[in-house]
Amino acid sequence: MARRIFIYEDTCGGGCEDHLPALLRREGMAMLRALAEDFASLKNVEVVTTLDERIDPGNLPLEPLEIGSPAELASTFDVLAAECDLSLIVAPELGGRLTKLSRRVVHVGGKLHGGDIDLVETASDKLLLYRHLAETGIPALPCRKVEPGRRSRAAIVQKPRFGAGSLEIATLAPGRPERDGQAEMIVTPLLEGRAASVLCIAGTGVIIPLEPCRQRLSEDGTFRYLGGSVPLDESNLGERAHALSVAAVGSFPDPRGFIGVDLVLGETEKDDRVVEINPRPTTSYCALRRRSTVNLAGLSLELLAGRKPPPPSWPAHPESYDSEGNAEEINESPMNPAATVETVS
Numbered sequence: 052m053a054r055r056i057f058i059y060e061d062t063c064g065g066g067c068e069d070h071l072p073a074l075l076r077r078e079g080m081a082m083l084r085a086l087a088e089d090f091a092s093l094k095n096v097e098v099v100t101t102l103d104e105r106i107d108p109g110n111l112p113l114e115p116l117e118i119g120s121p122a123e124l125a126s127t128f129d130v131l132a133a134e135c136d137l138s139l140i141v142a143p144e145l146g147g148r149l150t151k152l153s154r155r156v157v158h159v160g161g162k163l164h165g166g167d168i169d170l171v172e173t174a175s176d177k178l179l180l181y182r183h184l185a186e187t188g189i190p191a192l193p194c195r196k197v198e199p200g201r202r203s204r205a206a207i208v209q210k211p212r213f214g215a216g217s218l219e220i221a222t223l224a225p226g227r228p229e230r231d232g233q234a235e236m237i238v239t240p241l242l243e244g245r246a247a248s249v250l251c252i253a254g255t256g257v258i259i260p261l262e263p264c265r266q267r268l269s270e271d272g273t274f275r276y277l278g279g280s281v282p283l284d285e286s287n288l289g290e291r292a293h294a295l296s297v298a299a300v301g302s303f304p305d306p307r308g309f310i311g312v313d314l315v316l317g318e319t320e321k322d323d324r325v326v327e328i329n330p331r332p333t334t335s336y337c338a339l340r341r342r343s344t345v346n347l348a349g350l351s352l353e354l355l356a357g358r359k360p361p362p363p364s365w366p367a368h369p370e371s372y373d374s375e376g377n378a379e380e381i382n383e384s385p386m387n388p389a390a391t392v393e394t395v396s
Contacts, residue, residue: 053097056164057135058086059128061142061152064101065118066128074275074374075143075216078334080106081375082141085337088112089348090139096352099131128152132161137355139164139308141331143215144175146234149331164355165308165330173303174310174328178212178237184325187302190295191325192315197236201229206241208274222272244315244322247283249296250335252347253306254354262342262365263292264335266313278379279335280371281342283316291320299325307355311335337376342366 061067062079083100091098091112101124102108102115116131118124132138138156140163142149153171156163165171173179177194184191197209203225210220211234219232222241229238246266252259263283269275283289296312311333313326340347343363353360373379 053095054137055097055099055135056090057131057138057161058083058090058098058100059131059138059140059142059152060086060100061140061148063103063106065103065124066121066142066148066152067103076106077375078276079141080109081337081377082332082334084109084111085340085376086139086141086332086348089340089346093346093349093352099135101127101131128155129159132156133159135161137162137164139332144213144329145211145215145218147175147213150175163308164351165310166355167303167305167307167330170303170306170310170328171330174330176213177210177327180328184299184302189299189302189325190321190323191299192239192242194237194239197229197231197238199229199231202226203229203238208239208241209236210239211235212237217269217273217275220273242315242317242324244317244324245283245288247288247292247314247316248279248333248335249292249312249314250333250339251296251300251306251310251312252351252354253300253308253310254351254359255307255357257354257359258297258300258306259350259354259362260293260296261335261339261347261363263289263296264338276334276374278371278373278376279338280369281338282365282367282369288316291316291323295323295325299328308351309333309336334374334376338370338372338378341378342370 060079060083062076087098090096100115101118104117104119138161140152142152150172173183181191181194207223249263250261262281264279264281266279267277299312300306300310309332311329315324342365345363371379
């Protein structure tokens with residue numbers, strides 16, 4: 052009997068607010084397509100999903116349930132979450148959206164692909180996440196609540212406490228006053244380093260870090276995500292990224308499912324910092340799935356079932372990709388002020 056898996060991507064599944072940038076929807080659609088293809092290709096797995104009726108499904112590998120209104124989404128979401136064996140929720144952390152949807156699945160009697168609500172709730176709150184990481188001894192980028200009018204001697208970055216993409220991110224030069232935003236804001240220092248990310252897949256007592264990725268960010272002070280490249284082959288950057296991301300994910304008691312970790316890698320290992328944790332698939336999945344020797348969706352189900360499969364292996368050749376995970380020509384720049392990386396990747 053086939054297992055039914057409900058994959059819900061919030062930016063294009065019918066629940067997204069119209070004011071969100073088109074970039075977020077394109078990245079969301081890329082993730083939905085990649086995840087649907089990989090899960091649907093597994094034996095005895097049936098995938099169901101929803102799609103905003105205004106969005107062209109393109110080459111989505113299944114017939115989605117079209118959503119025409121918030122009320123229709125609410126009822127359809129509840130039915131699918133309750134009836135399916137697993138629900139995989141992909142949503143930006145804006146306004147606690149990912150946490151709310153994850154809690155909704157549990158409320159209607161469904162089972163999350165990830166399953167750790169506490170991790171979702173903590174990671175979606177950047178201030179709460181920093182406090183958690185600091186308490187557990189994981190080196191993380193410091194942050195605090197904004198103090199309107201305060202002037203710092205060094206450059207700082209303001210961003211929403213519950214945010215995604217580069218929305219409302221601003222870099223303030225030394226001496227410029229902090230200010231309130233439309234959402235609750237936090238402040239972080241601006242650090243120089245290499246922006247990187249590691250997508251992990253976790254199960255019962257096992258955390259498998261996938262190939263570390265270099266992130267490309269805009270240089271306009273908003274740190275807009277432009278894509279990335281693999282591998283991290285200089286010195287031991289890949290090993291450092293793996294070690295720090297696994298430690299960050301392992302700081303939670305029962306991590307499960309796809310968990311992305313954004314990092315800034317400094318001149319030495321002692322300078323490395325965790326920037327944020329995304330408790331969901333990230334856009335790097337779209338590139339990593341092409342390079343993996345195994346189906347990453349299938350790997351996640353094996354881990355959730357309590358098995359301990361071997362990790363995938365990766366090709367040696369380098370690859371660069373855009374913000375939707377599409378392969379492109381390699382064009383790297385050296386160092387990037389990446390400590391404020393704030394992406395949906």
